Amino acid sequence: MTIYPSEPKSAAEMIARYRDVKRRLNTPAPTVRSEEIALKDLETIVVFVLAVAAVTRVRNREAARRADLLSLLHAPVTTPVITPGSAAKAELRAVSEKTGVPIKAILGRERVANVAAARHEAVWRVHQVTRWSLPRVGRFFGDRDHTTVLNSLRRMEEKAALDPELSACMTRVRERGRERISSH
Structure with missing residues (x-):
């Protein structure tokens, strides 16, 4: 890939730059076949997925705990049933x-x-x-x-x-x- 440090100084340079940009835009991106994915990339993906799952479990546990506490705070106080004469x-x-x-x-x-x-x-x-x-x-x-x-x-x-x-x-x-x- 060519990087142009300055503006073109002549018409020929401008045409050459135009053709280079057009070629880069029209060239399809290289495709990666599944067997070319490196083992390290797979390990990285697995570690990331496991980390996200762990964080989600912790957040869900915390949310459930908070919900339990809130339900206890807002639960009506029940008076026990007392049998007469007890x-x-x-x-x-x-x-x-x-x-x-x-x-x-x-x-x-x-x-x-x-x-x-x-x-x-x-x-x-x-x-x-x-x-x-x-x-x-x-x-x-x-x-x-x-x-x-x-x-x-x-x-x-x-x-x-x-x-x-x-x-x-x-x-x-x-x-x-x-x-x-x-x-x-």
Whole structure:
């Protein structure tokens, strides 16, 4: 391929340049047969395709995770169904009456101090009286994780160590739980 560094100085140079450009434009591009593709080119293509696939998988996973989180944020809070006369319902009602926090708030997602304290006490009482597993208590309190239930139990034990009145109340609840279990 010829590169022209300057403008043509004569008519002959102009005609020669014109013919050269015309020849280059009218000459078909060389075709590459499939067997002429080098192995290195194929490896490069495969690596590129695999990289794009990996990035796409990661993006899809991240998008799915974000969608799951958003659905959790916007999901309605479901209040568990409590059968009339159940021990768990009785303890929940007792905590609600004692603290003045509505049952719906205790079972809800609010994290205000007085609601959280009432929820801790209700979780502890339900666990003591029913002897349900931590996951089952968590489900009762609006599908909470068992570690959240464990945190409530530990907080109540810490409070009882500092407050003798609360400790006495907790002892009475424990006895009620033992009586209930022995009567069944």
